[in-house]
Amino acid sequence: MDSLELIRGLSRPSPSKIVLLVIDGLGGLPHPKTGKTELETANTPNLDKLAAGGICGLTDPISPGITPGSTPGHLALFGYDPLKFNIGRGVVEAVGIDFDLKPGDIAARGNFCTVDKEGLITDRRAGRISTEKCAELCQLLGGLVIDGVKLSVLPVREHRFVIVFQGKGLAPNVSDSDPQRAGVAPKAVTALNPQADQMAVAANRFVEQAKAILAKHHPTNMLLLRGFSQRPKLPTMPEVYRLKPAAIAAYPMYRGLAKLVGMQVLNTGMTIAEEMATLKKNYSVYDFFFLHIKKTDSAGEDGDFERKVKIIEEADKSLPVLARLKPDVIVVTGDHSTPALLKGHSWHPLPIVLYSEWCRPDRVGDFAESACISGGLGRFPATQIMPLAMANALKLAKFGA
Amino acid sequence: MDSLELIRGLSRPSPSKIVLLVIDGLGGLPHPKTGKTELETANTPNLDKLAAGGICGLTDPISPGITPGSTPGHLALFGYDPLKFNIGRGVVEAVGIDFDLKPGDIAARGNFCTVDKEGLITDRRAGRISTEKCAELCQLLGGLVIDGVKLSVLPVREHRFVIVFQGKGLAPNVSDSDPQRAGVAPKAVTALNPQADQMAVAANRFVEQAKAILAKHHPTNMLLLRGFSQRPKLPTMPEVYRLKPAAIAAYPMYRGLAKLVGMQVLNTGMTIAEEMATLKKNYSVYDFFFLHIKKTDSAGEDGDFERKVKIIEEADKSLPVLARLKPDVIVVTGDHSTPALLKGHSWHPLPIVLYSEWCRPDRVGDFAESACISGGLGRFPATQIMPLAMANALKLAKFGA
Numbered sequence: 001m002d003s004l005e006l007i008r009g010l011s012r013p014s015p016s017k018i019v020l021l022v023i024d025g026l027g028g029l030p031h032p033k034t035g036k037t038e039l040e041t042a043n044t045p046n047l048d049k050l051a052a053g054g055i056c057g058l059t060d061p062i063s064p065g066i067t068p069g070s071t072p073g074h075l076a077l078f079g080y081d082p083l084k085f086n087i088g089r090g091v092v093e094a095v096g097i098d099f100d101l102k103p104g105d106i107a108a109r110g111n112f113c114t115v116d117k118e119g120l121i122t123d124r125r126a127g128r129i130s131t132e133k134c135a136e137l138c139q140l141l142g143g144l145v146i147d148g149v150k151l152s153v154l155p156v157r158e159h160r161f162v163i164v165f166q167g168k169g170l171a172p173n174v175s176d177s178d179p180q181r182a183g184v185a186p187k188a189v190t191a192l193n194p195q196a197d198q199m200a201v202a203a204n205r206f207v208e209q210a211k212a213i214l215a216k217h218h219p220t221n222m223l224l225l226r227g228f229s230q231r232p233k234l235p236t237m238p239e240v241y242r243l244k245p246a247a248i249a250a251y252p253m254y255r256g257l258a259k260l261v262g263m264q265v266l267n268t269g270m271t272i273a274e275e276m277a278t279l280k281k282n283y284s285v286y287d288f289f290f291l292h293i294k295k296t297d298s299a300g301e302d303g304d305f306e307r308k309v310k311i312i313e314e315a316d317k318s319l320p321v322l323a324r325l326k327p328d329v330i331v332v333t334g335d336h337s338t339p340a341l342l343k344g345h346s347w348h349p350l351p352i353v354l355y356s357e358w359c360r361p362d363r364v365g366d367f368a369e370s371a372c373i374s375g376g377l378g379r380f381p382a383t384q385i386m387p388l389a390m391a392n393a394l395k396l397a398k399f400g401a
Numbered sequence: 402m403d404s405l406e407l408i409r410g411l412s413r414p415s416p417s418k419i420v421l422l423v424i425d426g427l428g429g430l431p432h433p434k435t436g437k438t439e440l441e442t443a444n445t446p447n448l449d450k451l452a453a454g455g456i457c458g459l460t461d462p463i464s465p466g467i468t469p470g471s472t473p474g475h476l477a478l479f480g481y482d483p484l485k486f487n488i489g490r491g492v493v494e495a496v497g498i499d500f501d502l503k504p505g506d507i508a509a510r511g512n513f514c515t516v517d518k519e520g521l522i523t524d525r526r527a528g529r530i531s532t533e534k535c536a537e538l539c540q541l542l543g544g545l546v547i548d549g550v551k552l553s554v555l556p557v558r559e560h561r562f563v564i565v566f567q568g569k570g571l572a573p574n575v576s577d578s579d580p581q582r583a584g585v586a587p588k589a590v591t592a593l594n595p596q597a598d599q600m601a602v603a604a605n606r607f608v609e610q611a612k613a614i615l616a617k618h619h620p621t622n623m624l625l626l627r628g629f630s631q632r633p634k635l636p637t638m639p640e641v642y643r644l645k646p647a648a649i650a651a652y653p654m655y656r657g658l659a660k661l662v663g664m665q666v667l668n669t670g671m672t673i674a675e676e677m678a679t680l681k682k683n684y685s686v687y688d689f690f691f692l693h694i695k696k697t698d699s700a701g702e703d704g705d706f707e708r709k710v711k712i713i714e715e716a717d718k719s720l721p722v723l724a725r726l727k728p729d730v731i732v733v734t735g736d737h738s739t740p741a742l743l744k745g746h747s748w749h750p751l752p753i754v755l756y757s758e759w760c761r762p763d764r765v766g767d768f769a770e771s772a773c774i775s776g777g778l779g780r781f782p783a784t785q786i787m788p789l790a791m792a793n794a795l796k797l798a799k800f801g802a
Contacts, residue, residue, distance in 0.1 A: 065797065067792065068800055
């Protein structure tokens with residue numbers, strides 16, 4: 001019996017409420033000058049107060065040493081084994097912009113990019129063009145039909161778009177055209193099994209036509225595709241946990257992921273304060289809230305230690321709005337570490353604090369990587385966060401007689 | 402997807418280097434007079450320095466409560482689930498002395514032993530005879546053919562030898578003749594399933610003939626066989642980790658095990674200093690080194706607390722040779738505990754320190770069992786050491802989008 005099956009059998013609806021606050025890329029590495037991580041550097045009186053009253057620990061999204069992408073990182077937070085439920089990037093992006101993916105549809109993530117006269121990539125993101133510009137380009141490419149396959153090309157944000165292939169006999173097992181680096185040409189899409197031949201042909205024909213159309217649109221004179229995938233079969237959070245869950249996330253990908261696991265995605269503004277206001281406004285309607293703060297991760301990816309510190313402090317300042325709602329369970333953690341020193345996601349475990357009337361507090365009073373080592377939760381897989389939150393909300397029945 | 406498959410998909414070759422220093426039987430128990438374990442008693446300034454700059458923890462070779470043999474202990478260190486990959490002692494010994502085991506060959510580990518007039522074992526190791534004497538006895542027994550089964554008997558070290566049975570229709574599922582204690586007679590080898598009948602018959606006929614030949618060679622007037630086994634199918638470390646791995650181990654068994662997982666086994670002297678010199682000499686050629694120190698375990702097995710302390714101190718003194726090479730990742734741990742107080746392997750978790758630029762150091766500054774409890778690695782299965790080392794060497798790609 002896997003963990004989801006176990007929990008499904010034990011979950012009991014109740015009026016208690018859970019808030020899961022995900023500070024994306026929260027974990028860090030110590031700055032060489034101070035020996036303190038981003039979280040240890042930030043002034044976080046409210047998170048520290050939560051830690052003092054709650055129980056802390058360190059959590060691994062997948063397992064020690066494994067660096068998660070955003071999707072597996074979040075799946076683990078929602079209680080889904082990310083090695084079992086592997087969701088393609090295309091699907092996550094498509095659902096994130098409210099595209100109604102049908103069974104059999106294949107979605108891929110696209111980047112508008114810049115290539116030189118030899119066709120070699122000079123900028124994988126075409127200078128991060130505006131979302132408006134991206135929408136114009138998508139219109140140029142939309143509505144094509146290739147060998148009976150219908151194409152939809154939809155803008156996401158900046159240089160990012162989604163393409164959906166709809167037709168009979170398509171299979172998602174094809175390689176990316178995106179080589180994930182500059183200085184080389186985009187790759188041909190190739191079928192990874194015979195069932196995917198037709199998909200590879202359609203993808204390559206699309207790229208060919210798009211290249212001709214984009215030729216005069218420098219710096220967006222080419223595109224890159226990756227993460228061809230189909231909507232997966234996931235048991236939803238309402239099915240597994242018998243919750244009425246809502247997501248508050250400013251960025252499309254996280255909204256898409258929340259939708260895939262059966263959350264209601266709420267309209268919200270982009271700032272942390274606006275997200276907190278959305279929580280307050282909808283608090284009476286749902287019993288589980290996933291609140292996602294993105295910009296810590298972006299700052300980490302950019303290698304901007306100071307900016308990451310500031311965003312953590314901004315999150316901390318907004319915490320009282322959440323705390324005043326008095327949820328039965330508050331969990332604060334991240335989906336993965338993004339140390340500014342590494343300028344990318346990393347394998348380091350995440351600090352986590354769980355606050356509830358029934359949490360059995362430990363002695364940790366400082367929400368930080370080094371302090372959480374001594375926390376009462378110890379070090380544990382992130383897939384166990386939801387069972388813990390459910391238990392602390394008194395929503396899980398006893399197992400066995 | 403199991404852990405090896407996961408890692409195989411994420412591993413990326415790079416110039417960074419990993420050194421895994423295994424101090425065999427490292428973990429201990431506190432001396433009743435001082436309350437300190439062997440490692441806590443030893444003066445280890447270099448290991449403590451490594452702990453201060455690195456991240457520490459406790460690791461379980463198999464799982465809490467399970468005492469590992471040397472083979473599962475090492476398999477776990479190399480990232481192989483020892484419950485999935487069960488390698489017989491005979492195979493490990495045979496490969497350790499460079500015997501080219503073919504598919505279908507059955508190898509067993511042998512001891513020359515002493516029996517009294519009633520045939521009861523008085524010394525399972527025949528007073529630890531010299532390796533030369535062992536070689537002479539093996540010559541007496543070698544070259545026999547029993548019912549079409551060809552036998553090879555080969556000396557290992559002291560009283561230890563390997564026997565290989567080559568012939569059609571042999572299966573390894575037979576019991577040991579070695580009762581693992583004195584005061585009783587050697588046991589008959591019995592088939593554990595019908596396929597192994599022929600193997601049991603051949604083994605018992607060999608023992609009978611050997612007994613007659615050895616009768617006049619007191620104290621080596623009998624032999625004991627155990628660990629009948631066949632060469633297993635293992636994915637190699639170069640396949641899984643895309644490493645170029647080398648082993649530096651003075652004892653045949655560890656050399657054999659390293660060979661089974663695809664390491665290049667380097668010629669080395671017997672002392673720790675000589676092993677370190679071998680590391681230095683070959684440092685530029687490989688990107689992963691398994692360096693094995695045996696004598697801590699032997700001292701523990703002999704119940705010699707003080708000798709174990711001294712060998713730990715010897716290992717500590719040699720550490721600067723390793724540190725001066727500046728590997729990207731240094732891991733120091735053991736394959737299992739061998740507390741002198743228990744005179745044998747035990748189930749106690751092992752202290753571990755991992756040192757790298759990216760390790761997120763904890764507050765532990767003392768490499769010792771009790772201090773490592775507070776380490777940032779927490780308590781974790783030894784199979785996760787390799788993924789952690791690979792991650793810290795920046796040799797693992799991100800999992801998922």
